[in-house]
Amino acid sequence: LNHPKLSLCPSLIMTIAFAVRWRDPELVGPARKTPRETKRLSDIEDQAGLRWHVPFVLFYRGRGGDAGADAGDPAAAVRRALGEALVPYYPLAGRLREVEGRKLVVDCTGEGVFVEADADVRLAEVEAAGLTPPFPCMDQLLFDVEGSGGVLNCPLLLVQVTRLRCGGFVFALRLNHTMCDAVGIVQFMSAVGELARGLPAPTVAPAWSRETLDARSPPRPSFPHHEYDPVPPTPFPPPGDMVMRTFTFSPADVAAIKKGLPVQRGGKKATTFEALAALIWRARTAALEIPAGEDARLVVAAGVRGVRDLGLPAGYYGNACACTCRRCPPPGPCGASR
Template structure:
């Protein structure tokens, strides 16, 4: 039965949600998550969306039917996704692989791909209808670990949206799963990269041994009470092309600075100025660092789809960050990245076990996740290139204010970077002004980088 859901933009008709099980019988067994996976800060559902235009070569093919069948076949290989989480002693999370299935929703929208803008970027109109949160599906324990909604558009395009339990996979892990779905949807019998569990590789030593300071899980020493970061947040996306990056780089001393380091340093400074905190307020930068490819030999095998990242933090005061040039924040960003080591990763796992698997501290913290290299833009279900593939919002109910950085190509073909973040409305207004002023400080010849930035971001 179709259910009509009316929004202020367009109407969405969705069928009753169904439980989609693996296409073949799978083992009934219990699998332990790693001690990185089951920390409190990952016990939530993360959502994303992928937009595809009509492909004349796929005339007569239904994306809903194609993706439903491919998901069922892929779950044979990734059968833990079809299970349910249980909690053992000391809050240890365990997957009961019981084949109960994921939630699948078929829908149709009275909209075209053009209704989502040019270029397509978050936040999206009516996201709550394009990804319906079925009651009872967003918990951690005893709930489906993946919900997928495929929405046909009247132009022939479609939207693939989902939310999943973050304890089971991180960004690269879920992209690996989705690319496997795409390969099978295009006719493959099995994924080109087979999934690897081996969560013991990121478990604490026995006995646990903490060898580093883990500021990311410790309370701030600040005595000030400023809650403006988590009140009535709004999402915005900002495009950084070659001109903007050239301008930001010109504000820094010569040296080897990555685009990520440059953008992050500038964003952190502008965000802190916009928050208007007390000068002695402690502020932090938290960097999401993927440990998969950082070591030789690697600490995780190809195909590992669990959470393979750590969250090193650096701290300073709002006053120091605001009064100093951008080079000051750049130096701190580099120090955060430099904390990563094999011993640091093992120390994180031990710290979590010894301290009850706590939530990382997000207060006064600029959290940045760079998903450019996850392959998230390469998910192809047979309809060709994705117009937009990535997070559907900046942050979540469990992780407000997280900033995502991803690759982006404008409608004119220019390749750059999209930054999605959330702030309270008045803070967002001040943030845009601060960033605009920063971009005006030193313009490249032949154009005004700041005016283009503001027009493309508001």
């Protein structure tokens, strides 16, 4: 695996510069022997919208003093805990294959990728520059190891631990989305954390059970699924005219937004999710100047773990979401969904 040994992050919002030194990437597999087998993903995990890698980054403070103090080596602790966690979660150390009908399966080969690095910066300096997305040095804290970025026949999991000068560290992870949704990856990361802290086993035992979410044969949809309708081309502005910003809504902001909403039938009040989703949806529709007569869509991924009839077991870490779609013509408030 070829990679540069040293890279400079020139700025975080033009206020800080630091160097990152990587050690050679290594394959970290399960700490003990696991089954060498092929496991099918669920039918909902075959969809094209999940075939990409999701990055995460978490920042941790040190226990005080410099990195060489008695705080221990976070990279070594995470590497050990990762190997232990991959024993019950061994499919995450596999490779994704495609079989007949574009069906996805996991070849459980027992290989994950781990990167260890050091950054010449303190967490306080990074915090002062801002930790909200878009984070301009993400490629330094989660190195794109050559041969790891594909969806098929590539590592499903990439982990990098970067030690900071203050004794803190950065834990960054990239995961193939076909394997887990947000709840599933948090469950796995929690297992790594528990094992790193010395627990003998994760408090939640993982469950595969992907067949639970397979389609009926033959499929019997009971209503139109507009979330999968073709989307007409959107007249996006040129890339140079687009910027990314992070907005934080405080409790006071949310209260002000809700205050301006009409009272719903029966006196029901909008939830925080409904209020913010409607606000962002309307703002986006107005900004894109979607022509009258065309639908403005809002698609939301809704978790189904709480649906009793599905019978998903505790510890299920696969994708357990269904997309819901709301459509209305701009402008003006939305009426009934069509």
